Amino acid sequence: MDALADVLAGVRARSAAFCRTVLEPPWALRIDDGARLALVTMVRGHAWIVPDAGSGAVQSGIAEPGIAEPVLIGEGTVAVVKGPGPYVVADEIDTPASVVVRPGNRLTTVDGTDITDEFLTAAAESETPGSSVMVSGTYQVAGDVGARLLGALPDVALVAAADIGSPVLDLLIAELAGSRPGQQVVLDRLLDLALIETVRTWLDGQRDAAPGWFRAQSDPVVGQALRLIHDDPGAQWTVARLAAHCGVSRAAFARRFTDLVGSPPMAYLADWRMTVAADLLRTTGDTAESVARKVGYANAFAFSAAFKRHRGLSPREHRVGVE
CATH class of the missing domain: 2.60.120.280 (Regulatory protein AraC)
Known part of the structure; x- marks a missing residue:
């Protein structure tokens, strides 16, 4: 997707x-x-x-x-x-x-x-x-x-x-x-x-004027990377793995992705994972452990720490609507 x-x-x-x-x-x-x-x-x-x-x-x-x-x-x-x-x-x-x-x-x-x-x-x-x-x-x-x-x-x-x-x-x-x-x-x-x-x-x-993630979809390298990330946000992606899938060097891939999307590959990946996780927490009864695995974290503790660092509140607080 x-x-x-x-x-x-x-x-x-x-x-x-x-x-x-x-x-x-x-x-x-x-x-x-x-x-x-x-x-x-x-x-x-x-x-x-x-x-x-x-x-x-x-x-x-x-x-x-x-x-x-x-x-x-x-x-x-x-x-x-x-x-x-x-x-x-x-x-x-x-x-x-x-x-x-x-x-x-x-x-x-x-x-x-x-x-x-x-x-x-x-x-x-x-x-x-x-x-x-x-x-x-x-x-x-x-x-x-x-x-x-x-x-x-x-x-x-x-x-x-x-x-x-x-x-x-x-x-x-x-x-x-x-x-x-x-x-x-x-x-x-x-x-x-x-x-x-x-x-x-x-x-x-x-x-x-369109968002970077939209403009970059037509690029043969970065567009492929975006599809990989969106197809499977829970995969253990690294810059090196994404670059290998796209057939370019790590340095060239990182530079091209950042230039077109407006953020580095791992920053984009983290942001998308937290976006998906935020919706899962609000729309499903999945445990934090289950959500963690779906978005690429080894356990609930690592996921909760990343979520709070990214969103400023814990997964539980987000789920119950704490602002």
Whole structure:
């Protein structure tokens, strides 16, 4: 498995909050569902993603936890939007939000009155050729592996749908147009594919701005080393062993890996092992001894010492959520 596949495998849709929304101008939705990641595309019309007036992004001038600057999504453009801070999606930058999107795709007025059914029904019945049509889906990203994907993305990543070499968006839109048995499972799978294709296309277009671990995957030497590490993080890798597998000298391999990835091979290996271990501790009942073996440590004592040195807290503290 390559580095991108590992990172994307840590982000999966489960009962995705996915919908096709018909909107008549002026319109504005305040997105306050707490999702770590959202996929938005305008099938017809355009939309602005606007910082929420009450978010830290506006009040303190920093990008987290909300969107920092307004971003235009044109027709036929796909946007990957980072949360979990609230933001507004609107026809114009200054249109005030009248509907709030809450967890579970529940829609309310600004004062909290639930209008989910009536809003969606009325919107669908009033659709005209001039209506804006937005398709969106959300992810609740969990774990340290998933956090690597979030760290690689800006607040809003834009990709032209025409640049995505897959019909997945057309399939999503077609599936949302009907109601068939098993639809939720189909939407979950299609949302996974849509995110993978969009993120991969966006990263391909970034070149120097993409993370080192992504750029290095295309290198015949370092890319092979990354695949070895991600295929088996528990193997007893050394610089010499990795270099031998890649068919280059130890010195040349270490220099090339560091230049392309941005960190030495053993530092990258240690960081990935701790990332995998952190998720295992939170998502499984594996003992520290079992986790240690899976990520290449001889015993729980050695693993615990390395984990605390790397993360600043013990495996037990991480498992129970101590900050």
